[in-house]
Amino acid sequence: MIRAQGLTKTYDGKVAVNGIDFTVEPGRVTGFLGPNGAGKSTTMRMILGLDAPTKGTVSVNGHRYAASPAPLREVGALLEAHAVHPGRSARNHLRWLAASNGIPTTRVGEVLELVGLDSVAAQRAGRFSLGMGQRLGIAAALIGDPPVVMLDEPVNGLDPEGVRWVRSLARQLADDGKTVFVSSHLMSEMALMADHLIVIGRGAILADSPIQEFMAEHASAYVRVKAPQTTDVEALLVGRGLDVTRTDDELRVQGLDAPAIGELIGSHGFLLHELTLVRSSLEDAFMELTADSVEYHARTEVAA
Amino acid sequence: MTTLAAPPTSGSLGRTVRSEWIKVASIRSTWWTTLAMIVLGAGFTTIISGVVAGDIASGKSGDSPGEYITQGLIFSQISAVVIGALVVTSEYGTGLIRATLAATPVRSRVLAAKAIVLSGFLFVVGTVTAFLGYFGGNAFFSNKGIGISLGDEHILRSMFGAGLYMAGLGLLAAAVGLLVRHTAAAISIVLALVFIIGQVVSLIPGTFGEWVMKLMPGNAGPGIVVPVSFGDNMLSPWTGFAVFVGEIALLSLVGFALFQKRDA
């Protein structure tokens, strides 16, 4: 279990993480979702005691990470920056990690096999592809068979098969009762992997709920109505107490299902050009939720 | 799967030392640099001795073999600096420092382990280099009938002194590495300090300049390496080495304080 209380990090006066509280429970995959620069990696570094919180505390299994005599046996982490020396072989990288925490060397071979790197174990890590590097990072995270596993953007650089592998690995770890904390900036990925979702934007927690609940709450549906007499139709629907938003010649209606809306409009003699049920995707929900908190917007306007 | 035995209940310096040794030993550049240290150090001592042996034997030069029998180690200093700096800075260049501190969060223990591995390794390699140079160079001196015996005054001190000095130099470079966290910068600074600044300060006039020169790490430290001092403007061997150790300690303390405080 991971628990953060009032966790804050400021870099040179710039707030990266702003007084967040959250708990990551065992036995499920908790997704940590947020756009670029939201503070995910910073939060994870604070959990590991690599960066000192400016304010607040964070504990793992009830104590500070640094207080553990053999932390790799308690928490395994894949960090964003590849924390590997390019000149050292995969096996030797895992060997020094094992030695530092009193983990038997036999475990090195096991995790290499587990992540599918056993055939290239003697190769220098600098020669590895992005995906192989990620696998090595995951092997390092699992070396101490820890009850808490934390993965920062684990699917980065993986091919579809690799992505599926990470997904099932996370699932299996959670099913084994472990605490699994996985960050991503892709809602679609989280939807497939996570049981619980913590959404972060500009250093603040925007949502913290089971993924089902999050979907029900945020992935809303509406009915798109296009009718030539837009204004009259809008007045009619609003008159019935429905929730209507107008954009140009299009009405977005909530509060009644599509057939009922169609009948209502028809019964008043208005023409109808389009009647569509639109489900906004989770990705849209995420974009909407974090719209105000995205740090770097792409500029798409073109000079006229 | 191996069921892991119960995790240790306390941290241990021994585990961290083992881990740091695996790191150092599993990088090829360590061994190339070590090879360079031995070959250059022992090789140049041998060559220089061969060149000067005749003149010393004939009495043409007023020098003694002891002034030359560790000469090649001047070049070995470069390797010691490189190995020392890399022990710290290679971790920053690659982001490895985060894995290191995640594995061993007690930062003082990480530094202690690095210092033990580094100084132990350089002591052994430095001493071996000095002995090889002695055997190589002394072959020429013996040939001319002016050979030095290992039992002669200061010879053993200078052999093991070479190990001590190389260990110290490595620690100095590692400490500078903690300050600048950049490989090229750390190596350049220490090499400049030892090879250039240490000589340039002799241009400062008066006794002040003399003292600055004497106290520079690259001048104070190697006094214990040479069995017969080249110049008279140097501190006595052990006094010089004590100054050198003090300088390393001071830099290491500053480095440690920063390491303790800064985010990884």
Ligand SMILES: Nc1ncnc2c1ncn2[C@@H]1O[C@H](COP(=O)(O)OP(=O)(O)OP(=O)(O)O)[C@@H](O)[C@H]1O
């Ligand atoms: N060491 C640092 N020094 C200064 N600023 C930093 C540092 N680390 C992070 N930041 C800033 O803190 C904010 C949060 O960064 P962080 O890397 O935690 O975001 P993230 O959610 O992991 O983003 P991404 O999806 O891009 O990985 C950003 O504005 C970033 O620029």
Ligand SMILES: [Mg+2]
């Ligand atoms: Mg990140």
